[in-house]
Amino acid sequence: MALPRGGEKSTELLNAQAHVWNHVFNFINSMTLKCAVQLAILDIIHKHGKPMTLAELVEALPMNKTKAQFVPCLMCILIHLGFFMKAKISKGEEETGYWITPASRLLLKDESLSVAPFLLAMLNPVLTEPRHHLSAWFKNENSTPFDTTHRRMLWEHAGQEPRLNFYIYKYDLFST
Helix, strand or coil: CCCCCCHHHHHHHHHHHHHHHHHHCCHHHHHHHHHHHHCCHHHHHHHHCCCECHHHHHHHCCCCHHHHHHHHHHHHHHHHCCCEEEEECCCCCCCEEEEECHHHHCCCCCCCCCCHHHHHHHCCHHHHHHHHHHHHHHHCCCCCHHHHHHCCCHHHHHHHCHHHHHHHHHCCCCCC
């Protein structure tokens, strides 16, 4: 698509393109947060008790250390999303580290109000895959996108998956 002539039209088109791209790539936010919970990044930093340097974090993470070069990118996204912040390691020092935010406290494993299990349940491929089949569902006779994808209803699937069943009833996913 060619940019229209004139500054105002160009700006409008650029803003529209940015809007579309934000929606296309928005899944990255959820998947990055899921990764942080699965790697226990929030819990590791919280248990450290003070801001944690990149080197300390990489050392503490249960990961293949050859992938350490990708941790700064992961943390950058999580900072942008408001789940971590950069903070000085100690007074008078220039070195900064990662620290948790109020939002990240809701994802700590040992917090009584933790929503980490809910996050993991909602981002489980069993529940996200039906969203890839919405257009097929609109065209067929199935009652739900889940049925279109898995050829059975959610509660039938949950009967075979104890962990999913637990989340469905714990978070009352069938309530209206």
